[in-house]
Amino acid sequence: MSEQANASSLFQNYARYPITLVKGEGSWLWDDRGNKYLDFMCGIAVTNLGHAPKPVKDALVKQLDELWHVSNLYHIPNQEAAAKLLTDNSCADRVFFCNSGAEANEAAIKIARRYQQKVAASGRYEIITFQKSFHGRTLATLTATGQDKVKDGFLPLPEGFVHVELNDAQALEAAINERTAAIMLELVVAEGGVYPVEPAFAAHIAALCKQHGLLLIVDEIQTGMGRTGTLFAYEQYGIEPDVFTLAKGLGSGFPVGAMLAKEYVAEAFSAGTHGSTFGGTPIATAAVKATIETIVGEGVAAKAAEAGAYLVQQLKEKLGGHPLVIDIRGKGLLVGIECAQPIGELITEGQKRGLLTVSAGPNVIRLLPSLLVSKEEIDQAVSILAGIFADRTAAV
Numbered sequence: 001m002s003e004q005a006n007a008s009s010l011f012q013n014y015a016r017y018p019i020t021l022v023k024g025e026g027s028w029l030w031d032d033r034g035n036k037y038l039d040f041m042c043g044i045a046v047t048n049l050g051h052a053p054k055p056v057k058d059a060l061v062k063q064l065d066e067l068w069h070v071s072n073l074y075h076i077p078n079q080e081a082a083a084k085l086l087t088d089n090s091c092a093d094r095v096f097f098c099n100s101g102a103e104a105n106e107a108a109i110k111i112a113r114r115y116q117q118k119v120a121a122s123g124r125y126e127i128i129t130f131q132k133s134f135h136g137r138t139l140a141t142l143t144a145t146g147q148d149k150v151k152d153g154f155l156p157l158p159e160g161f162v163h164v165e166l167n168d169a170q171a172l173e174a175a176i177n178e179r180t181a182a183i184m185l186e187l188v189v190a191e192g193g194v195y196p197v198e199p200a201f202a203a204h205i206a207a208l209c210k211q212h213g214l215l216l217i218v219d220e221i222q223t224g225m226g227r228t229g230t231l232f233a234y235e236q237y238g239i240e241p242d243v244f245t246l247a248k249g250l251g252s253g254f255p256v257g258a259m260l261a262k263e264y265v266a267e268a269f270s271a272g273t274h275g276s277t278f279g280g281t282p283i284a285t286a287a288v289k290a291t292i293e294t295i296v297g298e299g300v301a302a303k304a305a306e307a308g309a310y311l312v313q314q315l316k317e318k319l320g321g322h323p324l325v326i327d328i329r330g331k332g333l334l335v336g337i338e339c340a341q342p343i344g345e346l347i348t349e350g351q352k353r354g355l356l357t358v359s360a361g362p363n364v365i366r367l368l369p370s371l372l373v374s375k376e377e378i379d380q381a382v383s384i385l386a387g388i389f390a391d392r393t394a395a396v
């Protein structure tokens with residue numbers, strides 16, 4: 001254990017970099033030694049409007065003066081308003097607020113089961129998810145996750161989850177049976193390596209759900225809130241989920257999650273069936289309200305689409321021919337650089353040169369800048385990355 005780890009009273013469940021960030025503004029972060037960093041990871045797709053965005057900060061400060069927490073035993077005006085903004089701008093009719101992505105997916109899994117058991121009276125309970133997916137760290141959501149590393153040592157896992165290969169229509173069809181309740185997926189597999197789902201496959205999933213009476217659950221926790229160039233990624237696929245989940249960028253850094261559903265599904269969560277003490281507090285939903293108003297009002301998703309196209313074009317131009325670079329892909333400002341070898345050192349080298357990025361699996365560098373990132377900031381980030389890759393070639 002490092003000296004710093006020995007001195008800490010915290011669980012050592014995070015492999016932390018030796019960096020202490022103390023201030024943030026827009027696309028920039030500063031550490032406790034005065035070093036400045038260009039933030040191309042956004043706290044893992046959370047600070048989509050940059051650090052300390054003024055409209056969200058103002059809404060939070062105002063709410064802090066008025067009321068922090070009551071209980072979902074009472075009406076909460078900010079929660080109503082935030083939910084209305086979400087339903088007005090999506091295919092969903094109802095919103096349940098919670099506190100994290102895992103909790104939102106847990107709610108999605110629960111509502112799928114309860115819908116099948118109580119509304120459709122089909123008795124179906126199995127949920128099909130995909131290899132390489134990431135859906136969270138609670139027991140049900142880590143079981144839904146298509147990666148073994150999150151399950152190691154946590155047996156026994158809850159029943160009722162089946163995993164199939166992404167973009168494999170035959171495997172998917174073979175996995176559907178009389179127990180199947182829902183199909184759940186990320187439209188860009190984010191943490192698992194930045195793999196956008198093929199449009200034909202997404203359409204096929206939607207058709208299979210209709211045909212077999214299954215619910216389509218889209219995990220928009222990372223892809224949502226403008227990240228992929230539309231408010232929600234499903235808009236680009238011409239499909240409508242029955243249920244979808246949000247967290248990460250939903251509160252611009254204030255912790256909050258949401259599970260959204262069509263009216264016929266929402267029926268399954270009648271009074272007393274599900275809840276969360278902190279779900280949708282006046283403060284959390286003030287952050288949500290200001291975040292959506294800003295994203296929608298200022299056309300932030302379209303800006304992300306444009307900036308993402310520019311970022312990918314610049315990366316292809318400056319890194320595309322490099323022997324270590326296998327692929328550059330993504331949607332909007334969720335971008336991956338797949339490399340021929342593990343990228344851990346490339347990330348720490350970026351930190352030394354003032355650029356923060358995050359991995360997506362062992363070989364993919366994931367770029368998640370602020371959706372309001374400027375062209376100059378993109379140029380700067382690409383130039384730092386190009387420098388790192390150029391030095392690698394020289395070293396080989």
Ligand SMILES: *Cc1c(COP(=O)(O)O)cnc(C)c1O
Pocket residue numbers: 100101102103105134135136137186190191219220221222223247248
């Ligand atoms: C981050 C993430 C989650 C889990 O969210 P937490 O807030 O960490 O629980 C679930 N699904 C996807 C796609 C994510 O990116």
